[in-house]
Amino acid sequence: MTGWEEYTLIQKPQQLRKISRNHAVPLSYHLGLLGMPGFTAYCGLYELCSPKAGEFVFVSAASGAVGQIVGQLAKLEGCRVVGSAGSATKVVNRRLKISFSFWVSVNWSWIVQKNCCRYFPQGIDIYFDNVGGEMLDAALLNMRVKGRIAVCGMVSQHAVTDSGPGIRNISNVIVKRIKMQGFLQSDFLHLYPRFLDHVTAHFLAGDIVYVEDVDDGLESAPAALAGLFTGENIGKKVVRVVPPESRNSMN
């Protein structure tokens, strides 16, 4: 919002949010777990999908800033969660395996070819969609009756220049009475204090972990941003702009 710069002058205080600092929470988590991505996960999951124990939840881009929180919150509700990540490297990544309490599997191939049966024998109750496109189409085919889809993001469509084949399985919304809703986290700002209490408590209790992928220096920002669209980030991508000589005093 402020541009990419080391120092910013903000003259309208309403553009700022004061952080109540708890030193058990790394400062950068206020950009991820306790910031906009975490809040997006919280709103989309609870406000749109009303998860219930025992339900089958599928999350795409599950190792990313939003997806990793969706999966863990759904797990805490007693759901059975499968997340997808876009490369074998991510799936076998040591941090992901240790950190996440939900299962991260490889994108596309299994869900499209195996028709979901192995992972969702009775179908998907909740699909938290971070990518759109082919994955959304495959999920639509495998939803259960009265399933819910939170349409959070369409990252697979950002660089698409032709119109492509489109979504072919949309008629399942009718046949299976699926509730499919897009949202912006900014629609729910009144819930921010409740979200902070909920997620902070779970983090401090050790129920939730958060994986960051940190690059140093403002000069790394363009590549870091571009990497989101090729799936290079493993966890929330963070660019640390603080100069090396000041870093010790940051935390």
Ligand SMILES: NC(=O)c1ccc[n+]([C@@H]2O[C@H](COP(=O)([O-])OP(=O)(O)OC[C@H]3O[C@@H](n4cnc5c(N)ncnc54)[C@H](OP(=O)(O)O)[C@@H]3O)[C@@H](O)[C@H]2O)c1
């Ligand atoms: N609605 C809202 O208010 C709101 C707020 C914040 C974010 N969002 C949306 O939420 C989504 C997730 O955001 P994030 O910050 O958590 O990003 P992220 O998951 O940290 O990073 C993006 C990830 O998307 C996946 N991806 C990139 N290109 C793709 C493609 N062509 N096909 C399939 N997957 C692709 C990659 O993961 P894999 O390699 O693992 O597939 C990549 O790591 C984005 O679509 C974003 O726009 C919405």
